[in-house]
Amino acid sequence: MAEGFARTYGSDVLQASSAGLAPAMSVAPLTHKVMLEKNIDVGNIYPKDFKTTDGQADLIINMSGMELPVKPAVPVERWEILDPIGESEEIYREVRDQIELRVMQLILGLRARKKTKPAARSKVDTRRRSLGQ
Secondary structure: OHHHHHHHHOOOOEEEEEEEOOOOOOOOHHHHHHHHOOOOOOOOOOOOEHHHHOOOOOEEEEOOOOOOOOOOOOOEEEOOOOOOOOOOHHHHHHHHHHHHHHHHHHHHHHHHHHHHOOOOOEEEEEEEOOOOO
16 A cells, blocks of 8 residues: 555655565455555555565665564664454555555655755655555
8 A cells, every 4th residue: 555655646756665574465455445446556566575675775664563574774664554454444444544644744754855955766665564555
């Protein structure tokens, strides 16, 4: 979900790539459904393993609820957001809305910094237990 929102709303200030500590084989059907309600198609986003993306980000957003297996060389923000896998469609919507709010706050912060000093585009890597979110 975070990657979908980041790509849709913040492509002017970041390049998002999501990865999981134990990624699912595909995006959960309810994730796809609730994101389509926001006119965001995450069907082209596929689960990636944390290890394959390590070292490719300027910032890591950790939504896993767990410590990362390695200490990254880049800043890590921890977002406490429920993993909706196995939950109701309504929980998926609540999680989606929480993630949308957090992603928008991140994007607005990056835009504000961009106005004060020119900088290269940021890469953001969102870490989840699975990419069902």
